[in-house]
Amino acid sequence: MPRDLGRPCVATLILLFASLANAQPSPDMQQILQRLDRIEAQNRELMNEVQELRKQLSAAAPSGGPSDSAQAPVEERVDVQDHRIAQLDQEKISSEHKLPITLTGMLLFNSFWTGANAGGAANPTIAALTPGPADAGGTFRQSVVGIKFDGPAIAGGGKITGSAYIDFFGGSGGTLSQMLRLRVASVDATWKNTTVSVALDKPILAPREPDSLAQVGVSPLTSAGNLWLWQPQVRVEQRFAFNDQSGLRAQVGVYQTAEGGTGLAGEYPSGVAASRPGFEGRFEFWGASGENQRIEIAPGFHVSNSQVLGQSAPSRIFSVDWLIRPASWIDFTGQFFQGENTGVIGGLRQGVSIFNGVVRSVGAAGGWGQVKFHLTRRATLNFYGGQEDDRNRDLQPGGIAKNQAYAGNFMYRFGSNILASFETSQVRTTYLNSGTRIFPHYDLAIAYLF
Numbered sequence: 001m002p003r004d005l006g007r008p009c010v011a012t013l014i015l016l017f018a019s020l021a022n023a024q025p026s027p028d029m030q031q032i033l034q035r036l037d038r039i040e041a042q043n044r045e046l047m048n049e050v051q052e053l054r055k056q057l058s059a060a061a062p063s064g065g066p067s068d069s070a071q072a073p074v075e076e077r078v079d080v081q082d083h084r085i086a087q088l089d090q091e092k093i094s095s096e097h098k099l100p101i102t103l104t105g106m107l108l109f110n111s112f113w114t115g116a117n118a119g120g121a122a123n124p125t126i127a128a129l130t131p132g133p134a135d136a137g138g139t140f141r142q143s144v145v146g147i148k149f150d151g152p153a154i155a156g157g158g159k160i161t162g163s164a165y166i167d168f169f170g171g172s173g174g175t176l177s178q179m180l181r182l183r184v185a186s187v188d189a190t191w192k193n194t195t196v197s198v199a200l201d202k203p204i205l206a207p208r209e210p211d212s213l214a215q216v217g218v219s220p221l222t223s224a225g226n227l228w229l230w231q232p233q234v235r236v237e238q239r240f241a242f243n244d245q246s247g248l249r250a251q252v253g254v255y256q257t258a259e260g261g262t263g264l265a266g267e268y269p270s271g272v273a274a275s276r277p278g279f280e281g282r283f284e285f286w287g288a289s290g291e292n293q294r295i296e297i298a299p300g301f302h303v304s305n306s307q308v309l310g311q312s313a314p315s316r317i318f319s320v321d322w323l324i325r326p327a328s329w330i331d332f333t334g335q336f337f338q339g340e341n342t343g344v345i346g347g348l349r350q351g352v353s354i355f356n357g358v359v360r361s362v363g364a365a366g367g368w369g370q371v372k373f374h375l376t377r378r379a380t381l382n383f384y385g386g387q388e389d390d391r392n393r394d395l396q397p398g399g400i401a402k403n404q405a406y407a408g409n410f411m412y413r414f415g416s417n418i419l420a421s422f423e424t425s426q427v428r429t430t431y432l433n434s435g436t437r438i439f440p441h442y443d444l445a446i447a448y449l450f
Contacts, residue, residue, distance in 0.1 A: 016329060079282055099152075103275045105145040105165070105449040111138040115439035122173065125213055126403055127429035127437035141168040141178045142216040152191060162187040162292040169217035184230055189217040195237040197253075203227055203345045204235055204251050204280040205300030205319045208333055210370045210384040212409060213421040214443035222346065222407035223384025224427070225368035227319070227337060229346030232256045233280075246287040249298075257304050257315070260345025263350040264308055271309040278315065278345065292328035306352060311359040313352045315341035334369030334386075342366075348388050348403060353396050363388030363391035395432050402430040417449040 037137035112122060113136040119128030120135060144167045151160030163186055170179035186199035202209075202219070206227040212220040219228035235253030242248070255278040259265060265272045284298035302317040317339030324332040340361040343351030353360050368386025375381055392401050407425035414420065425442045430436045 022423070038306055062124065074341040076130065087391055089269070100150040102145075102148045102150075103387070103450070104148060105450055106143060107450070108143045108213060109138065109140055109446045110142055110214065110443055111445075112136065112214070112441065112443045114441045117437045122215075123443070124439075125218065125224065125405070125427070126400065127439050128432060129398075129429075129431055130438060131437075139173075139178075141173065143168055143218065144183065156191055158191040160187070160189055161213060167217065193239045197235050197237070198233075199235065199304065200230055200232050202230060203255055203302065204253050205282045205302055205317070206234065206321065206335060206337075207282070207345070208321050208323070208335060210333075210368065210407070211380070211382045211411070212384075212407065212423060213419070213445035213447055214409065214412070214423040214425065214441070215406070216304045219346075220384065220407070221405050223388060225335070225337075225366040225388055225402050227317075227335075227342065227346040229258055229261070231258055231345075235449050236281075246285075249284040249286065250281075251283075252279075252281040254278070255302070255304075255345070257306070257344035258346075259306055259344060261345070261347065261349050261449055262306050262308060262313065262341065262352040264344060264354070273307040276304050276306060276344070278302055282321075289437035292325070294325045295321065296323040298322070302339070304341075304344060305327050306341060306344060306361075308352055309357075311355070313341055313359045313361045315344050315351065315361065317342055318347070329374045331372040331374075332369070333372070334367060336367035336375045338365040342388070348390060348400055350390065350395065350399055353394055353399075360394055362394040365389050380411045381408075382411070383408045392432060397433060399432045400429060401432045402428075404428045418445040419449060421445045421447075 040380075053228035053280060055223045111312065114122060114124075114130050116134050117127040117170075118124050118132065118135055120132050122137065122139065144165055146163060146165035148163045149161065153159050165183045165185065166180050166181060167183055168178045168206050170181035182200065184199070184201045186197050188195055188197045188322070190197075209226055209228060210220040214220075219226050222228055233253055233255040235251055237249065237251045240248040240250070244338060257276045257278045259272050259275055259398060262272060271346075280300065280302045282298050282300035284296055286294065286296040288294045298320045298321050300321070302315065302319075304315045306313040306315060317337055319335055319337040319365035321335035322333065340363045341351035342364045343349045343362075347364055347366070351362055351364075353362055366386065366388035368384065370382060373381040385404070387402060387404040389402045390400065395401065405425060405427045407423055409423035411419060421444070423441075425439070425441045425443075426438060428436055428438050
């Protein structure tokens, strides 16, 4: 190209580009640019998600080798991630205050047959004095629903946790009268060796109970040696380690008694205090030998005073409970107690008598025991029994001199959350001057744990 023609062309191109740069884009061009910006932003987000997914897959890989997921085909990896996302979405429960919450519980179906002395109840704890018809049926009312929450950290390296459980055992028990009922609940402040709790729970001196799916609405062996009554309480626990394989777990607290257990609330409704403070303690000494052998021995006490007709009826109870595990395939658990006026914490509801205007606490002794055989990883066999024997001279005519219960059950876990049980039991109630009444009970239970 001649030199004199090249210079005008270059100048013309420079002028043309300058005019285009100074020109304003048309409306259509602005929309196109905005759309390109959005697409670019979405691409950045997708790249960030891909990088995060790669990090998670890398972290999930076993140390020293490549990830199994990384070696799998792309379709399988996508399926695994979809499953994990669905599982996380299912487990997520939102809370107004952003605290982690876990939903737990048991959907429980019981089919049962109960003998003639059950007094018309599905699974009573005392044989009725007057015989009645045998009963059979099925129910979901012993199902339990609970929540657990994991709270914030507190001063001193502590943490707040808690739980609450409800069932459908309220109401009359008819199909259309099965009401929600609060069972147990607690809020715990826990440090390394100390826990302070406010709770609705069993008495501090009686934390153990037998294994049963037949009797969940109330604890097994109620009125037959198991002091079970769920009541409000405040307790403090201190843990001491003697060495790696032994220690002490000490608990003390205040327990709100249920004065209906005196047996006089219906007869003297205005003469019996509604509730009283009870002072309780339990001191568990434990020792272990390896992973399969363990022993726990725990003495305990309860002290309170019922107010009846302006008089004081003391409740003084001493107890000792235990767990003995000589091998991995067998456990022996139970409790023994002795004292007076035990009805205020879940004993027979006849803790106080009145003779010629004088209030008298009813003396009592009782307890329970269970042998648990771990047949396989899925199957267990349980035998348990107990009794409460009240002092005859302290009872009014028609009172219960002794109440006994015995049971055996076979439990099998079909999967991680499906449990079935068959249980047979018998209750024997001896009435003062009226003899003994007996009724059998048979129960087939299916439980879905969640």
